[in-house]
Amino acid sequence: MNNGSAPLFVPETPCIIIHEAIMERNIEAMAETAQRNQVQLRPHAKTHKMPHVAKRQLGAGASGITVAKVSEAEVMAQHGISNIFIAYPLVTPSKIERAIALSRQIDLILAVDSDEGASRLSQLAGQHGHTLKVRLEIDTGLRRTGVPYDDALALASRIHAMEHLRLTGIYTFRGALMNKKPTLDLEAAGVEEGRIMVELADRMRALGIPIADVSVGSTPTGAYAATVKGVTEIRPGTYVFQDRMQAKFGVCGLEDCAGSVLVTVVSRPAADLAVVDGGSKTFATDVQPNTEPLLLQGFGHVVGLEDAVLERLSEEHGMMRLGPEAQAANLKVGDRLYIIPNHICSTINLHNQVLFLRGEAFEPVPVLGRGKLE
The missing domain is CATH 2.40.37.20 (D-serine dehydratase-like domain)
Known part of the structure:
Protein backbone atom coordinates (compact mmCIF):
# COMPACT_ATOMS: atom_id res chain seq x y z
CA MET A 1 0.00 0.00 0.00
CA ASN A 2 1.04 3.61 -0.57
CA ASN A 3 2.18 5.12 2.73
CA GLY A 4 1.03 8.55 1.63
CA SER A 5 4.53 10.02 1.41
CA ALA A 6 4.40 10.26 -2.37
CA PRO A 7 1.81 9.65 -5.08
CA LEU A 8 2.08 6.36 -6.94
CA PHE A 9 3.42 6.57 -10.47
CA VAL A 10 0.59 6.17 -12.98
CA PRO A 11 1.94 5.04 -16.36
CA GLU A 12 0.81 6.51 -19.65
CA THR A 13 -0.98 4.11 -21.94
CA PRO A 14 -0.67 2.05 -23.98
CA CYS A 15 2.26 0.33 -22.32
CA ILE A 16 3.51 -3.14 -21.49
CA ILE A 17 3.46 -4.17 -17.86
CA ILE A 18 5.61 -7.09 -16.69
CA HIS A 19 4.65 -8.58 -13.33
CA GLU A 20 8.09 -9.40 -12.04
CA ALA A 21 7.04 -12.03 -9.51
CA ILE A 22 5.21 -14.01 -12.20
CA MET A 23 8.20 -13.73 -14.53
CA GLU A 24 10.52 -15.03 -11.84
CA ARG A 25 8.21 -17.96 -11.23
CA ASN A 26 8.22 -18.80 -14.94
CA ILE A 27 12.02 -18.58 -15.10
CA GLU A 28 12.43 -20.91 -12.13
CA ALA A 29 9.91 -23.42 -13.48
CA MET A 30 11.67 -23.84 -16.83
CA ALA A 31 15.09 -23.98 -15.17
CA GLU A 32 13.79 -26.77 -12.93
CA THR A 33 12.42 -28.64 -15.97
CA ALA A 34 15.81 -28.52 -17.68
CA GLN A 35 17.65 -29.55 -14.54
CA ARG A 36 15.28 -32.45 -13.86
CA ASN A 37 15.85 -33.80 -17.36
CA GLN A 38 19.60 -33.10 -17.29
CA VAL A 39 19.60 -30.90 -20.37
CA GLN A 40 21.04 -27.43 -20.89
CA LEU A 41 18.65 -24.48 -21.09
CA ARG A 42 19.49 -21.81 -23.66
CA PRO A 43 16.49 -19.43 -23.72
CA HIS A 44 15.68 -17.54 -26.87
CA ALA A 45 15.93 -13.84 -26.07
CA LYS A 46 13.61 -12.92 -28.95
CA THR A 47 10.81 -12.79 -26.40
CA HIS A 48 12.22 -10.09 -24.14
CA LYS A 49 15.19 -8.58 -26.02
CA MET A 50 16.52 -7.29 -22.69
CA PRO A 51 19.91 -8.11 -21.12
CA HIS A 52 18.19 -7.34 -17.81
CA VAL A 53 15.98 -10.42 -18.26
CA ALA A 54 18.67 -12.60 -19.85
CA LYS A 55 20.77 -12.17 -16.73
CA ARG A 56 17.85 -13.38 -14.60
CA GLN A 57 17.61 -16.49 -16.78
CA LEU A 58 21.34 -17.13 -16.55
CA GLY A 59 21.24 -16.63 -12.81
CA ALA A 60 18.59 -19.33 -12.56
CA GLY A 61 20.80 -21.84 -14.36
CA ALA A 62 20.62 -21.19 -18.10
CA SER A 63 23.87 -22.08 -19.87
CA GLY A 64 23.63 -19.26 -22.39
CA ILE A 65 21.09 -17.48 -24.57
CA THR A 66 19.82 -17.69 -28.12
CA VAL A 67 19.27 -14.75 -30.46
CA ALA A 68 18.30 -14.34 -34.11
CA LYS A 69 20.48 -11.43 -35.21
CA VAL A 70 24.10 -10.32 -34.97
CA SER A 71 22.88 -6.97 -33.67
CA GLU A 72 20.97 -8.69 -30.86
CA ALA A 73 24.08 -10.67 -29.96
CA GLU A 74 26.13 -7.46 -29.91
CA VAL A 75 23.66 -5.79 -27.54
CA MET A 76 23.68 -8.77 -25.20
CA ALA A 77 27.47 -9.02 -25.27
CA GLN A 78 27.84 -5.32 -24.53
CA HIS A 79 25.88 -5.94 -21.33
CA GLY A 80 27.90 -8.88 -20.09
CA ILE A 81 26.26 -11.92 -21.74
CA SER A 82 29.17 -14.13 -22.80
CA ASN A 83 27.61 -17.32 -24.21
CA ILE A 84 25.39 -16.74 -27.24
CA PHE A 85 23.97 -18.84 -30.07
CA ILE A 86 22.80 -16.94 -33.17
CA ALA A 87 20.15 -19.36 -34.43
CA TYR A 88 19.88 -17.82 -37.88
CA PRO A 89 22.04 -18.31 -40.99
CA LEU A 90 24.48 -15.45 -41.62
CA VAL A 91 25.33 -15.13 -45.31
CA THR A 92 26.32 -11.50 -46.00
CA PRO A 93 30.01 -10.58 -45.58
CA SER A 94 29.31 -7.62 -43.29
CA LYS A 95 27.34 -9.71 -40.79
CA ILE A 96 29.88 -12.51 -40.90
CA GLU A 97 32.69 -10.03 -40.24
CA ARG A 98 30.82 -8.72 -37.20
CA ALA A 99 30.22 -12.25 -35.95
CA ILE A 100 33.91 -13.09 -36.31
CA ALA A 101 34.82 -10.01 -34.30
CA LEU A 102 32.27 -10.91 -31.63
CA SER A 103 33.45 -14.51 -31.45
CA ARG A 104 36.89 -13.26 -30.40
CA GLN A 105 35.25 -11.65 -27.35
CA ILE A 106 32.66 -14.21 -26.21
CA ASP A 107 31.70 -17.85 -26.64
CA LEU A 108 29.67 -17.56 -29.86
CA ILE A 109 27.99 -20.27 -31.92
CA LEU A 110 26.68 -19.61 -35.43
CA ALA A 111 24.09 -21.38 -37.56
CA VAL A 112 24.40 -22.88 -41.03
CA ASP A 113 21.94 -24.65 -43.28
CA SER A 114 23.58 -24.69 -46.72
CA ASP A 115 26.84 -25.33 -48.55
CA GLU A 116 27.01 -21.73 -49.70
CA GLY A 117 26.40 -20.30 -46.24
CA ALA A 118 28.98 -22.58 -44.65
CA SER A 119 31.53 -21.80 -47.36
CA ARG A 120 31.12 -18.08 -46.80
CA LEU A 121 31.63 -18.47 -43.07
CA SER A 122 34.71 -20.66 -43.53
CA GLN A 123 36.28 -18.43 -46.17
CA LEU A 124 35.96 -15.22 -44.17
CA ALA A 125 37.04 -16.92 -40.94
CA GLY A 126 40.12 -18.20 -42.77
CA GLN A 127 40.99 -14.72 -43.96
CA HIS A 128 41.07 -13.69 -40.30
CA GLY A 129 42.98 -16.77 -39.17
CA HIS A 130 40.01 -17.78 -37.07
CA THR A 131 37.77 -20.83 -36.56
CA LEU A 132 34.04 -20.47 -35.98
CA LYS A 133 31.83 -22.80 -33.99
CA VAL A 134 28.69 -23.71 -35.92
CA ARG A 135 25.54 -25.79 -35.59
CA LEU A 136 23.68 -27.24 -38.56
CA GLU A 137 19.99 -26.37 -38.69
CA ILE A 138 17.68 -29.24 -39.63
CA ASP A 139 14.23 -28.77 -41.14
CA THR A 140 11.98 -31.17 -39.22
CA GLY A 141 8.75 -30.11 -40.91
CA LEU A 142 8.28 -26.34 -40.54
CA ARG A 143 9.70 -25.66 -44.04
CA ARG A 144 11.51 -22.52 -42.93
CA THR A 145 15.30 -22.38 -42.74
CA GLY A 146 17.12 -25.65 -42.23
CA VAL A 147 18.59 -28.32 -44.48
CA PRO A 148 16.02 -30.97 -45.46
CA TYR A 149 16.32 -33.90 -43.07
CA ASP A 150 17.27 -36.37 -45.80
CA ASP A 151 20.12 -34.12 -47.00
CA ALA A 152 21.57 -33.41 -43.56
CA LEU A 153 24.16 -36.21 -43.40
CA ALA A 154 25.84 -35.20 -46.63
CA LEU A 155 25.90 -31.51 -45.73
CA ALA A 156 27.21 -32.23 -42.24
CA SER A 157 30.08 -34.21 -43.75
CA ARG A 158 31.03 -31.33 -46.03
CA ILE A 159 30.86 -28.77 -43.23
CA HIS A 160 32.93 -31.03 -40.98
CA ALA A 161 35.64 -31.00 -43.64
CA MET A 162 35.79 -27.19 -43.84
CA GLU A 163 39.04 -26.00 -42.31
CA HIS A 164 37.79 -22.94 -40.47
CA LEU A 165 34.49 -24.27 -39.13
CA ARG A 166 33.98 -26.54 -36.15
CA LEU A 167 30.64 -28.33 -36.34
CA THR A 168 29.58 -28.76 -32.72
CA GLY A 169 25.98 -29.79 -33.08
CA ILE A 170 22.62 -29.78 -34.79
CA TYR A 171 19.45 -27.87 -33.96
CA THR A 172 15.89 -27.46 -35.13
CA PHE A 173 12.81 -25.38 -34.53
CA ARG A 174 9.46 -26.98 -35.20
CA GLY A 175 7.09 -25.74 -32.54
CA ALA A 176 3.67 -27.35 -32.11
CA LEU A 177 3.77 -29.26 -35.36
CA MET A 178 3.32 -32.91 -36.35
CA ASN A 179 3.05 -34.38 -39.82
CA LYS A 180 3.62 -30.85 -41.17
CA LYS A 181 0.40 -29.62 -39.52
CA PRO A 182 -0.29 -27.65 -36.32
CA THR A 183 -1.19 -29.85 -33.38
CA LEU A 184 -2.44 -29.60 -29.84
CA ASP A 185 -0.72 -32.88 -28.88
CA LEU A 186 2.35 -31.16 -27.51
CA GLU A 187 3.80 -34.23 -25.84
CA ALA A 188 3.75 -36.29 -29.02
CA ALA A 189 5.17 -33.40 -31.02
CA GLY A 190 8.00 -32.74 -28.55
CA VAL A 191 8.98 -36.38 -28.13
CA GLU A 192 9.00 -36.93 -31.89
CA GLU A 193 11.10 -33.81 -32.44
CA GLY A 194 13.65 -34.96 -29.90
CA ARG A 195 13.72 -38.54 -31.18
CA ILE A 196 14.34 -37.76 -34.84
CA MET A 197 17.08 -35.28 -33.97
CA VAL A 198 18.84 -37.73 -31.64
CA GLU A 199 18.68 -40.42 -34.32
CA LEU A 200 20.20 -38.01 -36.85
CA ALA A 201 23.00 -37.06 -34.46
CA ASP A 202 23.81 -40.75 -33.93
CA ARG A 203 24.02 -41.28 -37.69
CA MET A 204 26.40 -38.34 -38.00
CA ARG A 205 28.59 -39.67 -35.21
CA ALA A 206 28.75 -43.02 -37.01
CA LEU A 207 30.34 -41.13 -39.91
CA GLY A 208 33.00 -39.71 -37.63
CA ILE A 209 31.39 -36.31 -37.12
CA PRO A 210 31.70 -35.46 -33.40
CA ILE A 211 28.24 -34.02 -32.75
CA ALA A 212 28.09 -32.80 -29.15
CA ASP A 213 24.93 -30.67 -29.12
CA VAL A 214 21.40 -31.75 -30.00
CA SER A 215 19.35 -28.60 -29.50
CA VAL A 216 15.55 -28.63 -29.81
CA GLY A 217 12.36 -27.44 -28.22
CA SER A 218 10.11 -24.41 -28.13
CA THR A 219 7.98 -23.26 -25.21
CA PRO A 220 5.10 -25.60 -26.16
CA THR A 221 7.29 -28.67 -26.76
CA GLY A 222 10.48 -28.07 -24.77
CA ALA A 223 9.48 -29.88 -21.60
CA TYR A 224 8.57 -32.99 -23.60
CA ALA A 225 11.54 -32.89 -25.97
CA ALA A 226 13.81 -32.64 -22.93
CA THR A 227 12.72 -36.11 -21.81
CA VAL A 228 14.24 -37.77 -24.87
CA LYS A 229 17.59 -39.37 -24.05
CA GLY A 230 20.29 -37.79 -26.19
CA VAL A 231 18.77 -34.31 -26.35
CA THR A 232 21.33 -31.99 -24.79
CA GLU A 233 19.63 -28.57 -24.93
CA ILE A 234 16.24 -26.84 -25.17
CA ARG A 235 15.67 -23.29 -26.44
CA PRO A 236 12.24 -22.02 -25.31
CA GLY A 237 11.60 -18.29 -25.43
CA THR A 238 8.01 -17.30 -24.70
CA TYR A 239 7.93 -19.08 -21.33
CA VAL A 240 9.62 -16.16 -19.59
CA PHE A 241 6.45 -14.04 -19.89
CA GLN A 242 3.95 -16.53 -21.39
CA ASP A 243 1.01 -15.27 -23.45
CA ARG A 244 -2.50 -16.07 -24.52
CA MET A 245 -1.31 -18.45 -27.22
CA GLN A 246 0.63 -20.57 -24.70
CA ALA A 247 -2.33 -20.53 -22.32
CA LYS A 248 -4.60 -21.85 -25.08
CA PHE A 249 -2.04 -24.57 -25.83
CA GLY A 250 -2.34 -25.56 -22.17
CA VAL A 251 1.30 -24.80 -21.42
CA CYS A 252 0.28 -22.35 -18.71
CA GLY A 253 -2.72 -20.61 -17.25
Whole structure:
Protein backbone atom coordinates (compact mmCIF):
# COMPACT_ATOMS: atom_id res chain seq x y z
CA MET A 1 0.00 0.00 0.00
CA ASN A 2 1.04 3.61 -0.57
CA ASN A 3 2.18 5.12 2.73
CA GLY A 4 1.03 8.55 1.63
CA SER A 5 4.53 10.02 1.41
CA ALA A 6 4.40 10.26 -2.37
CA PRO A 7 1.81 9.65 -5.08
CA LEU A 8 2.08 6.36 -6.94
CA PHE A 9 3.42 6.57 -10.47
CA VAL A 10 0.59 6.17 -12.98
CA PRO A 11 1.94 5.04 -16.36
CA GLU A 12 0.81 6.51 -19.65
CA THR A 13 -0.98 4.11 -21.94
CA PRO A 14 -0.67 2.05 -23.98
CA CYS A 15 2.26 0.33 -22.32
CA ILE A 16 3.51 -3.14 -21.49
CA ILE A 17 3.46 -4.17 -17.86
CA ILE A 18 5.61 -7.09 -16.69
CA HIS A 19 4.65 -8.58 -13.33
CA GLU A 20 8.09 -9.40 -12.04
CA ALA A 21 7.04 -12.03 -9.51
CA ILE A 22 5.21 -14.01 -12.20
CA MET A 23 8.20 -13.73 -14.53
CA GLU A 24 10.52 -15.03 -11.84
CA ARG A 25 8.21 -17.96 -11.23
CA ASN A 26 8.22 -18.80 -14.94
CA ILE A 27 12.02 -18.58 -15.10
CA GLU A 28 12.43 -20.91 -12.13
CA ALA A 29 9.91 -23.42 -13.48
CA MET A 30 11.67 -23.84 -16.83
CA ALA A 31 15.09 -23.98 -15.17
CA GLU A 32 13.79 -26.77 -12.93
CA THR A 33 12.42 -28.64 -15.97
CA ALA A 34 15.81 -28.52 -17.68
CA GLN A 35 17.65 -29.55 -14.54
CA ARG A 36 15.28 -32.45 -13.86
CA ASN A 37 15.85 -33.80 -17.36
CA GLN A 38 19.60 -33.10 -17.29
CA VAL A 39 19.60 -30.90 -20.37
CA GLN A 40 21.04 -27.43 -20.89
CA LEU A 41 18.65 -24.48 -21.09
CA ARG A 42 19.49 -21.81 -23.66
CA PRO A 43 16.49 -19.43 -23.72
CA HIS A 44 15.68 -17.54 -26.87
CA ALA A 45 15.93 -13.84 -26.07
CA LYS A 46 13.61 -12.92 -28.95
CA THR A 47 10.81 -12.79 -26.40
CA HIS A 48 12.22 -10.09 -24.14
CA LYS A 49 15.19 -8.58 -26.02
CA MET A 50 16.52 -7.29 -22.69
CA PRO A 51 19.91 -8.11 -21.12
CA HIS A 52 18.19 -7.34 -17.81
CA VAL A 53 15.98 -10.42 -18.26
CA ALA A 54 18.67 -12.60 -19.85
CA LYS A 55 20.77 -12.17 -16.73
CA ARG A 56 17.85 -13.38 -14.60
CA GLN A 57 17.61 -16.49 -16.78
CA LEU A 58 21.34 -17.13 -16.55
CA GLY A 59 21.24 -16.63 -12.81
CA ALA A 60 18.59 -19.33 -12.56
CA GLY A 61 20.80 -21.84 -14.36
CA ALA A 62 20.62 -21.19 -18.10
CA SER A 63 23.87 -22.08 -19.87
CA GLY A 64 23.63 -19.26 -22.39
CA ILE A 65 21.09 -17.48 -24.57
CA THR A 66 19.82 -17.69 -28.12
CA VAL A 67 19.27 -14.75 -30.46
CA ALA A 68 18.30 -14.34 -34.11
CA LYS A 69 20.48 -11.43 -35.21
CA VAL A 70 24.10 -10.32 -34.97
CA SER A 71 22.88 -6.97 -33.67
CA GLU A 72 20.97 -8.69 -30.86
CA ALA A 73 24.08 -10.67 -29.96
CA GLU A 74 26.13 -7.46 -29.91
CA VAL A 75 23.66 -5.79 -27.54
CA MET A 76 23.68 -8.77 -25.20
CA ALA A 77 27.47 -9.02 -25.27
CA GLN A 78 27.84 -5.32 -24.53
CA HIS A 79 25.88 -5.94 -21.33
CA GLY A 80 27.90 -8.88 -20.09
CA ILE A 81 26.26 -11.92 -21.74
CA SER A 82 29.17 -14.13 -22.80
CA ASN A 83 27.61 -17.32 -24.21
CA ILE A 84 25.39 -16.74 -27.24
CA PHE A 85 23.97 -18.84 -30.07
CA ILE A 86 22.80 -16.94 -33.17
CA ALA A 87 20.15 -19.36 -34.43
CA TYR A 88 19.88 -17.82 -37.88
CA PRO A 89 22.04 -18.31 -40.99
CA LEU A 90 24.48 -15.45 -41.62
CA VAL A 91 25.33 -15.13 -45.31
CA THR A 92 26.32 -11.50 -46.00
CA PRO A 93 30.01 -10.58 -45.58
CA SER A 94 29.31 -7.62 -43.29
CA LYS A 95 27.34 -9.71 -40.79
CA ILE A 96 29.88 -12.51 -40.90
CA GLU A 97 32.69 -10.03 -40.24
CA ARG A 98 30.82 -8.72 -37.20
CA ALA A 99 30.22 -12.25 -35.95
CA ILE A 100 33.91 -13.09 -36.31
CA ALA A 101 34.82 -10.01 -34.30
CA LEU A 102 32.27 -10.91 -31.63
CA SER A 103 33.45 -14.51 -31.45
CA ARG A 104 36.89 -13.26 -30.40
CA GLN A 105 35.25 -11.65 -27.35
CA ILE A 106 32.66 -14.21 -26.21
CA ASP A 107 31.70 -17.85 -26.64
CA LEU A 108 29.67 -17.56 -29.86
CA ILE A 109 27.99 -20.27 -31.92
CA LEU A 110 26.68 -19.61 -35.43
CA ALA A 111 24.09 -21.38 -37.56
CA VAL A 112 24.40 -22.88 -41.03
CA ASP A 113 21.94 -24.65 -43.28
CA SER A 114 23.58 -24.69 -46.72
CA ASP A 115 26.84 -25.33 -48.55
CA GLU A 116 27.01 -21.73 -49.70
CA GLY A 117 26.40 -20.30 -46.24
CA ALA A 118 28.98 -22.58 -44.65
CA SER A 119 31.53 -21.80 -47.36
CA ARG A 120 31.12 -18.08 -46.80
CA LEU A 121 31.63 -18.47 -43.07
CA SER A 122 34.71 -20.66 -43.53
CA GLN A 123 36.28 -18.43 -46.17
CA LEU A 124 35.96 -15.22 -44.17
CA ALA A 125 37.04 -16.92 -40.94
CA GLY A 126 40.12 -18.20 -42.77
CA GLN A 127 40.99 -14.72 -43.96
CA HIS A 128 41.07 -13.69 -40.30
CA GLY A 129 42.98 -16.77 -39.17
CA HIS A 130 40.01 -17.78 -37.07
CA THR A 131 37.77 -20.83 -36.56
CA LEU A 132 34.04 -20.47 -35.98
CA LYS A 133 31.83 -22.80 -33.99
CA VAL A 134 28.69 -23.71 -35.92
CA ARG A 135 25.54 -25.79 -35.59
CA LEU A 136 23.68 -27.24 -38.56
CA GLU A 137 19.99 -26.37 -38.69
CA ILE A 138 17.68 -29.24 -39.63
CA ASP A 139 14.23 -28.77 -41.14
CA THR A 140 11.98 -31.17 -39.22
CA GLY A 141 8.75 -30.11 -40.91
CA LEU A 142 8.28 -26.34 -40.54
CA ARG A 143 9.70 -25.66 -44.04
CA ARG A 144 11.51 -22.52 -42.93
CA THR A 145 15.30 -22.38 -42.74
CA GLY A 146 17.12 -25.65 -42.23
CA VAL A 147 18.59 -28.32 -44.48
CA PRO A 148 16.02 -30.97 -45.46
CA TYR A 149 16.32 -33.90 -43.07
CA ASP A 150 17.27 -36.37 -45.80
CA ASP A 151 20.12 -34.12 -47.00
CA ALA A 152 21.57 -33.41 -43.56
CA LEU A 153 24.16 -36.21 -43.40
CA ALA A 154 25.84 -35.20 -46.63
CA LEU A 155 25.90 -31.51 -45.73
CA ALA A 156 27.21 -32.23 -42.24
CA SER A 157 30.08 -34.21 -43.75
CA ARG A 158 31.03 -31.33 -46.03
CA ILE A 159 30.86 -28.77 -43.23
CA HIS A 160 32.93 -31.03 -40.98
CA ALA A 161 35.64 -31.00 -43.64
CA MET A 162 35.79 -27.19 -43.84
CA GLU A 163 39.04 -26.00 -42.31
CA HIS A 164 37.79 -22.94 -40.47
CA LEU A 165 34.49 -24.27 -39.13
CA ARG A 166 33.98 -26.54 -36.15
CA LEU A 167 30.64 -28.33 -36.34
CA THR A 168 29.58 -28.76 -32.72
CA GLY A 169 25.98 -29.79 -33.08
CA ILE A 170 22.62 -29.78 -34.79
CA TYR A 171 19.45 -27.87 -33.96
CA THR A 172 15.89 -27.46 -35.13
CA PHE A 173 12.81 -25.38 -34.53
CA ARG A 174 9.46 -26.98 -35.20
CA GLY A 175 7.09 -25.74 -32.54
CA ALA A 176 3.67 -27.35 -32.11
CA LEU A 177 3.77 -29.26 -35.36
CA MET A 178 3.32 -32.91 -36.35
CA ASN A 179 3.05 -34.38 -39.82
CA LYS A 180 3.62 -30.85 -41.17
CA LYS A 181 0.40 -29.62 -39.52
CA PRO A 182 -0.29 -27.65 -36.32
CA THR A 183 -1.19 -29.85 -33.38
CA LEU A 184 -2.44 -29.60 -29.84
CA ASP A 185 -0.72 -32.88 -28.88
CA LEU A 186 2.35 -31.16 -27.51
CA GLU A 187 3.80 -34.23 -25.84
CA ALA A 188 3.75 -36.29 -29.02
CA ALA A 189 5.17 -33.40 -31.02
CA GLY A 190 8.00 -32.74 -28.55
CA VAL A 191 8.98 -36.38 -28.13
CA GLU A 192 9.00 -36.93 -31.89
CA GLU A 193 11.10 -33.81 -32.44
CA GLY A 194 13.65 -34.96 -29.90
CA ARG A 195 13.72 -38.54 -31.18
CA ILE A 196 14.34 -37.76 -34.84
CA MET A 197 17.08 -35.28 -33.97
CA VAL A 198 18.84 -37.73 -31.64
CA GLU A 199 18.68 -40.42 -34.32
CA LEU A 200 20.20 -38.01 -36.85
CA ALA A 201 23.00 -37.06 -34.46
CA ASP A 202 23.81 -40.75 -33.93
CA ARG A 203 24.02 -41.28 -37.69
CA MET A 204 26.40 -38.34 -38.00
CA ARG A 205 28.59 -39.67 -35.21
CA ALA A 206 28.75 -43.02 -37.01
CA LEU A 207 30.34 -41.13 -39.91
CA GLY A 208 33.00 -39.71 -37.63
CA ILE A 209 31.39 -36.31 -37.12
CA PRO A 210 31.70 -35.46 -33.40
CA ILE A 211 28.24 -34.02 -32.75
CA ALA A 212 28.09 -32.80 -29.15
CA ASP A 213 24.93 -30.67 -29.12
CA VAL A 214 21.40 -31.75 -30.00
CA SER A 215 19.35 -28.60 -29.50
CA VAL A 216 15.55 -28.63 -29.81
CA GLY A 217 12.36 -27.44 -28.22
CA SER A 218 10.11 -24.41 -28.13
CA THR A 219 7.98 -23.26 -25.21
CA PRO A 220 5.10 -25.60 -26.16
CA THR A 221 7.29 -28.67 -26.76
CA GLY A 222 10.48 -28.07 -24.77
CA ALA A 223 9.48 -29.88 -21.60
CA TYR A 224 8.57 -32.99 -23.60
CA ALA A 225 11.54 -32.89 -25.97
CA ALA A 226 13.81 -32.64 -22.93
CA THR A 227 12.72 -36.11 -21.81
CA VAL A 228 14.24 -37.77 -24.87
CA LYS A 229 17.59 -39.37 -24.05
CA GLY A 230 20.29 -37.79 -26.19
CA VAL A 231 18.77 -34.31 -26.35
CA THR A 232 21.33 -31.99 -24.79
CA GLU A 233 19.63 -28.57 -24.93
CA ILE A 234 16.24 -26.84 -25.17
CA ARG A 235 15.67 -23.29 -26.44
CA PRO A 236 12.24 -22.02 -25.31
CA GLY A 237 11.60 -18.29 -25.43
CA THR A 238 8.01 -17.30 -24.70
CA TYR A 239 7.93 -19.08 -21.33
CA VAL A 240 9.62 -16.16 -19.59
CA PHE A 241 6.45 -14.04 -19.89
CA GLN A 242 3.95 -16.53 -21.39
CA ASP A 243 1.01 -15.27 -23.45
CA ARG A 244 -2.50 -16.07 -24.52
CA MET A 245 -1.31 -18.45 -27.22
CA GLN A 246 0.63 -20.57 -24.70
CA ALA A 247 -2.33 -20.53 -22.32
CA LYS A 248 -4.60 -21.85 -25.08
CA PHE A 249 -2.04 -24.57 -25.83
CA GLY A 250 -2.34 -25.56 -22.17
CA VAL A 251 1.30 -24.80 -21.42
CA CYS A 252 0.28 -22.35 -18.71
CA GLY A 253 -2.72 -20.61 -17.25
CA LEU A 254 -3.66 -17.01 -17.90
CA GLU A 255 -2.51 -16.33 -14.33
CA ASP A 256 1.01 -17.32 -15.45
CA CYS A 257 1.14 -14.57 -18.08
CA ALA A 258 3.60 -12.02 -16.72
CA GLY A 259 3.20 -9.62 -19.62
CA SER A 260 0.10 -7.62 -20.47
CA VAL A 261 -0.73 -4.39 -22.23
CA LEU A 262 -2.31 -1.63 -20.17
CA VAL A 263 -4.76 0.39 -22.27
CA THR A 264 -7.26 3.18 -21.70
CA VAL A 265 -10.82 3.32 -22.99
CA VAL A 266 -10.92 6.41 -25.21
CA SER A 267 -14.39 6.08 -26.74
CA ARG A 268 -17.75 4.36 -26.09
CA PRO A 269 -19.64 4.83 -29.36
CA ALA A 270 -22.20 2.10 -28.64
CA ALA A 271 -23.31 -0.21 -25.85
CA ASP A 272 -21.51 -3.15 -27.45
CA LEU A 273 -18.38 -1.23 -28.52
CA ALA A 274 -15.45 0.20 -26.58
CA VAL A 275 -12.39 1.68 -28.25
CA VAL A 276 -9.01 1.55 -26.52
CA ASP A 277 -5.76 3.35 -27.25
CA GLY A 278 -3.89 0.24 -28.40
CA GLY A 279 -3.97 -0.75 -32.05
CA SER A 280 -1.65 -2.57 -34.43
CA LYS A 281 1.27 -0.38 -33.32
CA THR A 282 0.73 -1.75 -29.80
CA PHE A 283 -0.42 -5.36 -30.27
CA ALA A 284 1.30 -7.85 -32.55
CA THR A 285 -0.90 -9.23 -35.31
CA ASP A 286 1.19 -12.21 -36.43
CA VAL A 287 -1.01 -14.64 -34.48
CA GLN A 288 -4.32 -14.01 -36.19
CA PRO A 289 -7.69 -14.80 -34.63
CA ASN A 290 -9.73 -17.82 -35.78
CA THR A 291 -6.77 -19.77 -37.17
CA GLU A 292 -6.00 -23.44 -36.53
CA PRO A 293 -5.30 -25.05 -34.17
CA LEU A 294 -6.04 -22.52 -31.40
CA LEU A 295 -8.97 -20.58 -32.89
CA LEU A 296 -8.29 -17.60 -30.64
CA GLN A 297 -11.00 -14.96 -30.51
CA GLY A 298 -9.60 -11.48 -31.05
CA PHE A 299 -6.07 -10.18 -30.56
CA GLY A 300 -5.83 -10.62 -26.80
CA HIS A 301 -7.55 -11.66 -23.60
CA VAL A 302 -9.24 -8.75 -21.83
CA VAL A 303 -8.62 -9.39 -18.14
CA GLY A 304 -11.79 -9.32 -16.08
CA LEU A 305 -14.17 -9.07 -19.04
CA GLU A 306 -14.60 -12.62 -20.28
CA ASP A 307 -16.98 -11.82 -23.13
CA ALA A 308 -15.10 -8.77 -24.41
CA VAL A 309 -13.27 -9.42 -27.69
CA LEU A 310 -10.52 -7.20 -29.05
CA GLU A 311 -11.70 -8.04 -32.54
CA ARG A 312 -10.40 -5.20 -34.74
CA LEU A 313 -7.21 -3.13 -34.84
CA SER A 314 -6.25 -0.08 -36.83
CA GLU A 315 -2.92 1.61 -36.25
CA GLU A 316 -3.88 3.50 -33.09
CA HIS A 317 -7.31 2.09 -32.24
CA GLY A 318 -8.41 -1.18 -30.71
CA MET A 319 -12.09 -1.99 -31.17
CA MET A 320 -13.56 -4.21 -28.46
CA ARG A 321 -16.87 -6.00 -29.00
CA LEU A 322 -18.65 -6.23 -25.65
CA GLY A 323 -20.86 -9.16 -24.74
CA PRO A 324 -23.64 -8.97 -22.14
CA GLU A 325 -21.33 -9.34 -19.13
CA ALA A 326 -18.88 -6.74 -20.42
CA GLN A 327 -21.75 -4.36 -21.17
CA ALA A 328 -22.98 -4.81 -17.61
CA ALA A 329 -19.58 -3.65 -16.36
CA ASN A 330 -20.52 -0.21 -17.68
CA LEU A 331 -17.08 0.74 -19.02
CA LYS A 332 -16.48 4.48 -19.13
CA VAL A 333 -14.10 6.67 -21.07
CA GLY A 334 -10.89 6.83 -19.05
CA ASP A 335 -11.20 3.33 -17.59
CA ARG A 336 -8.06 1.19 -17.82
CA LEU A 337 -7.84 -2.44 -18.85
CA TYR A 338 -5.16 -5.11 -18.95
CA ILE A 339 -5.03 -7.18 -22.13
CA ILE A 340 -2.86 -10.30 -22.47
CA PRO A 341 -1.68 -10.34 -26.09
CA ASN A 342 -1.92 -13.39 -28.31
CA HIS A 343 1.84 -13.29 -28.90
CA ILE A 344 4.04 -11.48 -26.39
CA CYS A 345 7.31 -11.78 -28.34
CA SER A 346 6.20 -9.69 -31.31
CA THR A 347 4.30 -7.32 -29.04
CA ILE A 348 7.41 -6.54 -26.97
CA ASN A 349 9.27 -5.65 -30.17
CA LEU A 350 6.77 -2.84 -30.82
CA HIS A 351 7.69 -1.00 -27.61
CA ASN A 352 10.80 0.97 -26.65
CA GLN A 353 10.42 0.09 -22.98
CA VAL A 354 8.39 -2.04 -20.62
CA LEU A 355 7.38 -1.34 -17.04
CA PHE A 356 8.30 -3.95 -14.45
CA LEU A 357 5.76 -4.06 -11.64
CA ARG A 358 7.09 -4.82 -8.15
CA GLY A 359 4.29 -4.55 -5.64
CA GLU A 360 2.88 -1.14 -6.49
CA ALA A 361 6.10 0.31 -7.92
CA PHE A 362 6.92 0.48 -11.61
CA GLU A 363 10.45 0.38 -13.02
CA PRO A 364 10.91 1.32 -16.69
CA VAL A 365 13.37 -0.95 -18.51
CA PRO A 366 14.43 -0.23 -22.12
CA VAL A 367 13.99 -2.98 -24.71
CA LEU A 368 17.58 -2.66 -25.89
CA GLY A 369 17.30 -5.36 -28.55
CA ARG A 370 14.18 -3.87 -30.10
CA GLY A 371 14.29 -3.17 -33.82
CA LYS A 372 17.63 -4.92 -34.28
CA LEU A 373 16.93 -6.17 -37.77
CA GLU A 374 20.45 -6.78 -39.04
